[in-house]
Amino acid sequence: MPFDGLAIKAVTEELNSSLLDARIDKIYQPEKDELILTTRHPKIGTHRLLISANARWSRMHITESRKPNPKVPPSFCMLLRKYLEGGKIKSIRQIDFERIVYIDIEALDEFREWKSKILVCEFMGRHSNIILINPETRIILDAIKRYGKDLSSFREVLPGKEYIDPPSQDKLNPLVFDYNALVQNIWQQDNSKILSSALFQTYTGISPFLSREICMSAGLDPNIPVEECGEYELTAIYRRLKELLTDVSNGKTKPAVIYQENQPVDFCPYLPATGIYKTFDSVNTACDIFYTSKLDYLRLESMKTNLSRNIKAILDKVYKKQFFQTGDLSKAEENEKYRIWGELITAYSHQFKKGDTQAVLDDFNTGEQVSIELDPRYTPMQNAQKYFKTYSKSRKAIKHLENLMARNQEEIDYLESVLVTIQQAEYPDEIDEIIEELENEKYVKGQFKKRSRPTPSSPRKFISSDNLEILVGRNNRQNDTLSIKMAERSDLWLHTKNIPGTHVIVKLPKYIGSIHDMPDATLEEAALLAAYFSKAEQSEKVEVDYTFRSNVKKPGGARPGMVIYENYWTILVNPQEDRINKLLESEVKEPRPVI
Numbered sequence: 001m002p003f004d005g006l007a008i009k010a011v012t013e014e015l016n017s018s019l020l021d022a023r024i025d026k027i028y029q030p031e032k033d034e035l036i037l038t039t040r041h042p043k044i045g046t047h048r049l050l051i052s053a054n055a056r057w058s059r060m061h062i063t064e065s066r067k068p069n070p071k072v073p074p075s076f077c078m079l080l081r082k083y084l085e086g087g088k089i090k091s092i093r094q095i096d097f098e099r100i101v102y103i104d105i106e107a108l109d110e111f112r113e114w115k116s117k118i119l120v121c122e123f124m125g126r127h128s129n130i131i132l133i134n135p136e137t138r139i140i141l142d143a144i145k146r147y148g149k150d151l152s153s154f155r156e157v158l159p160g161k162e163y164i165d166p167p168s169q170d171k172l173n174p175l176v177f178d179y180n181a182l183v184q185n186i187w188q189q190d191n192s193k194i195l196s197s198a199l200f201q202t203y204t205g206i207s208p209f210l211s212r213e214i215c216m217s218a219g220l221d222p223n224i225p226v227e228e229c230g231e232y233e234l235t236a237i238y239r240r241l242k243e244l245l246t247d248v249s250n251g252k253t254k255p256a257v258i259y260q261e262n263q264p265v266d267f268c269p270y271l272p273a274t275g276i277y278k279t280f281d282s283v284n285t286a287c288d289i290f291y292t293s294k295l296d297y298l299r300l301e302s303m304k305t306n307l308s309r310n311i312k313a314i315l316d317k318v319y320k321k322q323f324f325q326t327g328d329l330s331k332a333e334e335n336e337k338y339r340i341w342g343e344l345i346t347a348y349s350h351q352f353k354k355g356d357t358q359a360v361l362d363d364f365n366t367g368e369q370v371s372i373e374l375d376p377r378y379t380p381m382q383n384a385q386k387y388f389k390t391y392s393k394s395r396k397a398i399k400h401l402e403n404l405m406a407r408n409q410e411e412i413d414y415l416e417s418v419l420v421t422i423q424q425a426e427y428p429d430e431i432d433e434i435i436e437e438l439e440n441e442k443y444v445k446g447q448f449k450k451r452s453r454p455t456p457s458s459p460r461k462f463i464s465s466d467n468l469e470i471l472v473g474r475n476n477r478q479n480d481t482l483s484i485k486m487a488e489r490s491d492l493w494l495h496t497k498n499i500p501g502t503h504v505i506v507k508l509p510k511y512i513g514s515i516h517d518m519p520d521a522t523l524e525e526a527a528l529l530a531a532y533f534s535k536a537e538q539s540e541k542v543e544v545d546y547t548f549r550s551n552v553k554k555p556g557g558a559r560p561g562m563v564i565y566e567n568y569w570t571i572l573v574n575p576q577e578d579r580i581n582k583l584l585e586s587e588v589k590e591p592r593p594v595i
Helices: 005-019 075-084 179-187 195-202 208-217 231-249 283-334 336-347 380-424 428-440 476-486 520-532 579-585
Strands: 023-031 034-041 045-052 059-062 088-094 100-108 114-122 129-134 139-143 256-260 263-268 276-279 358-362 369-373 460-463 469-472 492-496 504-506 542-548 569-573
Touching: 005 034, 005 045, 005 059, 005 088, 005 231, 005 283, 023 075, 023 088, 034 075, 059 283, 075 100, 075 114, 075 129, 075 139, 179 195, 179 231, 195 208, 195 231, 208 231, 208 263, 256 283, 263 283, 283 380, 283 428, 336 358, 336 369, 336 380, 380 428, 380 476, 428 476, 469 520, 476 504, 492 520, 504 520, 520 542, 520 569, 520 579
Parallel strands: none
Antiparallel strands: 023 034, 034 045, 045 059, 088 100, 100 114, 114 129, 129 139, 256 263, 256 276, 358 369, 460 469, 469 504, 492 504, 492 542, 542 569
16 A cells, blocks of 8 residues: 555554654665664663655655665765754654644754754655654755755745645645544545545545545445445545544554465555455564565566666677578578589580680589589689689588587576576575676676675575475576576486576485486476576476486586587476466575575
């Protein structure tokens, strides 16, 4: 749900119990529109309060995530450090169920006197802002987003200007207005409007998502027209809203994060009416889990898109080069005729003399007549030597082109495998690993000069139905480590046949000494994983090669993830079958490193 009035009330109620009288130790501004306040309380401990004025993700909650801070703090961050560091949080209060929060802070000024300041947090979409004001004069000291009359005719947010509250939306405050006000306001709206929209237009601080949730949890259809709503429907709505407000005010929240296809799509401080969700003990924890996961996912998708676009652009050039090389090879192979012409002229040289311009001869290979041009300046034998020389050059060209095309194909195979690993990456730091790999291979430049190297990730780990461990590489460099360094020589190694994909290792116990002792179920499951984590993921028939790790070697100078193998067998699997879902659920998740 959006960070609406109910979510803000739930968060602020929790923050007041955990941050009241907490001292502000440090203030950071990791993003241009985001603050981190590190607070310390002698009884409760240390917390990190995140306040964001992002146009899409404005919010406030305690967070466990960490971001790198700029080397030079922005001016607004320096101002807050001057006025607020060392101060105490006296209250965190929501203003009239609006998306506005006041954080009252007392701190020592330059004369060592306690002075109050208010950090105003406005969570209103693209109008979100964080503003520091003097409570005695209501004068703005500064804001994370400044703007004047050229952007807003209603108010200016500039240092030295008086702070003016955002314009009212002329809606009812659900904390104040009673049932009669709800009925009157609902029935004054257009009869064709649906109930959830009418509720959204009636109360301040209530989002469309919350409006629908209130209707469904009250046992009503949110799409019912207003003209069909009577006393029963409106009473149910009013009671459910008051129940939610009472629970939130008394700290009786039931925070939940709603998931769809294993991705968080919403959060709420109550049990949602529909969907798959996970509950938490704290609203702040639910907020942190939701926003961190959501933003990491969006960042991951953005990184995937940008990096894939760059690799595809490189691939297009390599494919274009392959196209021209193929054409050159075809032309060079056509020069085989020059050898035949030289042999024919040599065999029938007695029939011609210097000055002849053409020789019509019977090809003793096909029996057909061949017309051969002769240079009148040369004797027949000199003409034959000329054709032999042309043929010899073409043979050298063919050999050179075959070498070029082999190296070109290796580059295509490598870049295709990189695309597969990009699409299968689950975390942003996995993309960082791939970028570092591409940097070492000279495909990108200077990505890690100004930041620390990514922490190496671990291979995916699965447990087969025979209780054997299956390891799956996440990228090419990890494939090398997994296959060459981590795997024992007696382990089983798998890879899709002639298709870009990952390396798969089955950790075999000592009693499995031959391929005949290999459990069939584990072999099939490992092959399914190899096919699923490959370019052939969407195919229904995929060939997977398997052999013992002792048969796998990495040639000197080969690109990351590129190996050769011998003495192998092949199994045909379908990565679309239902068994793959059970396999994926068996993955042993390891904790991600904190960045």
